[in-house]
Amino acid sequence: LREAPWTLQWGGGGCRAVLQVNPFRDETELCLELLDEGIAVEPGHLYALPRQGHLVVSLLPEPRVFLQGIDRLEAHLRGPQ
Numbered sequence: 001l002r003e004a005p006w007t008l009q010w011g012g013g014g015c016r017a018v019l020q021v022n023p024f025r026d027e028t029e030l031c032l033e034l035l036d037e038g039i040a041v042e043p044g045h046l047y048a049l050p051r052q053g054h055l056v057v058s059l060l061p062e063p064r065v066f067l068q069g070i071d072r073l074e075a076h077l078r079g080p081q
């Protein structure tokens with residue numbers, strides 16, 4: 001398995017998972033960039049998490065859609081190769 005550009009912080013049930021990403025990026029700005037690319041995630045501060053470096057993803061999409069979104073999220077976070 002490849003190493004993801006995030007650390008899973010919480011995903012032990014429920015309808016959301018919290019991913020810790022680069023803490024030096026403004027998460028609201030990052031969420032807006034991702035939305036421009038068709039990737040919908042929420043900034044962690046909406047869930048009382050620290051202001052920087054947390055994204056919240058929904059676990060409710062059908063598996064195919066979820067995996068496509070996660071692949072696109074990973075590509076964005078890795079940047080140009």
